[in-house]
Amino acid sequence: MTASTPPGKSLRPRLRADAARNRAQVLAAARTAFRELGTAAPLDEIARRAGVNIATLYRRFPDRDALIAQVVLDGFAVVLDAARTAAQTARTDPLGALETFMLSLVDNRETLVLPLIGGPVTNDPQARDLQRQIAAALEEVLSAARARGAVRPDVAAVDLITTAALVCRPLPHLPQQQAATLVTRHVGIFLDGLRPNTTRQLPTAPTHEEVAVHLAPGPPEEAPPSAASDR
Amino acid sequence: MTASTPPGKSLRPRLRADAARNRAQVLAAARTAFRELGTAAPLDEIARRAGVNIATLYRRFPDRDALIAQVVLDGFAVVLDAARTAAQTARTDPLGALETFMLSLVDNRETLVLPLIGGPVTNDPQARDLQRQIAAALEEVLSAARARGAVRPDVAAVDLITTAALVCRPLPHLPQQQAATLVTRHVGIFLDGLRPNTTRQLPTAPTHEEVAVHLAPGPPEEAPPSAASDR
Numbered sequence: 001m002t003a004s005t006p007p008g009k010s011l012r013p014r015l016r017a018d019a020a021r022n023r024a025q026v027l028a029a030a031r032t033a034f035r036e037l038g039t040a041a042p043l044d045e046i047a048r049r050a051g052v053n054i055a056t057l058y059r060r061f062p063d064r065d066a067l068i069a070q071v072v073l074d075g076f077a078v079v080l081d082a083a084r085t086a087a088q089t090a091r092t093d094p095l096g097a098l099e100t101f102m103l104s105l106v107d108n109r110e111t112l113v114l115p116l117i118g119g120p121v122t123n124d125p126q127a128r129d130l131q132r133q134i135a136a137a138l139e140e141v142l143s144a145a146r147a148r149g150a151v152r153p154d155v156a157a158v159d160l161i162t163t164a165a166l167v168c169r170p171l172p173h174l175p176q177q178q179a180a181t182l183v184t185r186h187v188g189i190f191l192d193g194l195r196p197n198t199t200r201q202l203p204t205a206p207t208h209e210e211v212a213v214h215l216a217p218g219p220p221e222e223a224p225p226s227a228a229s230d231r
Numbered sequence: 232m233t234a235s236t237p238p239g240k241s242l243r244p245r246l247r248a249d250a251a252r253n254r255a256q257v258l259a260a261a262r263t264a265f266r267e268l269g270t271a272a273p274l275d276e277i278a279r280r281a282g283v284n285i286a287t288l289y290r291r292f293p294d295r296d297a298l299i300a301q302v303v304l305d306g307f308a309v310v311l312d313a314a315r316t317a318a319q320t321a322r323t324d325p326l327g328a329l330e331t332f333m334l335s336l337v338d339n340r341e342t343l344v345l346p347l348i349g350g351p352v353t354n355d356p357q358a359r360d361l362q363r364q365i366a367a368a369l370e371e372v373l374s375a376a377r378a379r380g381a382v383r384p385d386v387a388a389v390d391l392i393t394t395a396a397l398v399c400r401p402l403p404h405l406p407q408q409q410a411a412t413l414v415t416r417h418v419g420i421f422l423d424g425l426r427p428n429t430t431r432q433l434p435t436a437p438t439h440e441e442v443a444v445h446l447a448p449g450p451p452e453e454a455p456p457s458a459a460s461d462r
Contacts, residue, residue, distance in 0.1 A: 202415070
């Protein structure tokens with residue numbers, strides 16, 4: 001490995017350690033900047049926060065859309081991991097699995113820059129795909145729970161996603177520990193509300209697709225994302 | 232009533248119609264500006280949005296803290312009204328009363344610029360007093376509910392306040408109707424989770440005072456909050 005690795009398409013498979021570190025730093029800085037300043041956060045501000053040259057940022061991410069897409073994809077990947085873990089443990093303890101799912105997202109919320117918690121929407125078709133997989137894993141949890149008679153029949157994956165979104169946004173001004181306790185209590189009460197023999201009639205849930213279309217507007221042929229364009 | 236009403240402390244009791252209108256416009260503009268830009272929102276920007284002269288703004292509110300305090304107090308007053316309505320109807324249908332309480336706050340969230348939903352903290356002792364009254368009214372609802380065996384013993388007013396805060400922040404990117412449906416479902420499930428015969432053990436709740444101290448730090452001599460020190 002030499003110092004003269006050429007930039008371009010073939011760079012990524014053999015990223016040197018410092019290049020990988022730069023890339024991670026840029027993504028971490030972008031996560032913070034998008035959360036604080038929105039998608040319009042200046043790229044040179046992101047480079048500054050990452051401690052890298054703006055040219056280095058462009059070498060890793062050809063344009064703003066590519067950077068946004070990667071940050072959002074990373075967030076969805078964290079959620080998918082948590083949802084799959086829940087699906088694995090749901091057979092023995094479905095409500096426990098959902099509790100672990102929710103609270104692990106709260107614990108990792110700094111890495112979650114997702115549309116429903118205030119992050120940007122991306123056109124990247126991979127985002128839509130990850131969302132489908134997340135919904136599928138959560139439906140698997142609910143199926144296992146229904147098979148045990150452990151949850152109300154009218155709960156859907158979209159309710160779990162909504163709840164995760166609500167609890168992942170920090171309660172402002174409170175000390176972290178106190179906010180965490182209150183959110184844990186909220187999640188506990190919500191989970192008890194999932195049990196059968198309900199009293200509240202819920203309005204009809206939107207389908208996963210109805211929600212997702214607003215959070216990842218679809219494949220390139222529908223709406224060409226600039227992220228896919230070479231520069 | 233003349234056109235030459237002098238400015239100052241004695242103005243308020245005899246506000247003319249246009250002065251009252253100006254005041255309401257300034258408060259409405261401040262609500263929006265504080266939500267969008269934080270407590271540091273420039274006062275001349277607030278005056279501009281309100282369509283009034285900056286001098287007019289200063290005639291109604293001598294400084295930034297006075298304006299912040301009034302916006303926050305107005306928000307707490309809306310919550311207190313809703314909590315008192317809930318307390319009145321709790322005897323016959325406590326969970327229904329809580330549902331109405333939560334959803335009426337969601338409906339009115341544009342008027343709620345409160346610490347827990349991202350609004351500023353104020354030193355105004357009236358804020359602390361309103362918070363106490365809100366907590367008392369909600370405890371009254373819970374007492375009525377407990378007397379009917381309608382709620383779990385371990386739920387506290389602070390849980391209802393946390394939940395109201397979580398659901399009052401809009402779910403981003405979703406169409407309003409869809410977000411409203413999802414929040415209504417969330418509230419319904421949460422309320423069913425309040426029923427007795429629970430399965431989840433909740434961590435010990437912070438007391439109302441432990442939470443409130445971060446949201447209205449009391450008179451300036453106790454603990455000047457940094458949130459109010461940005462002018």
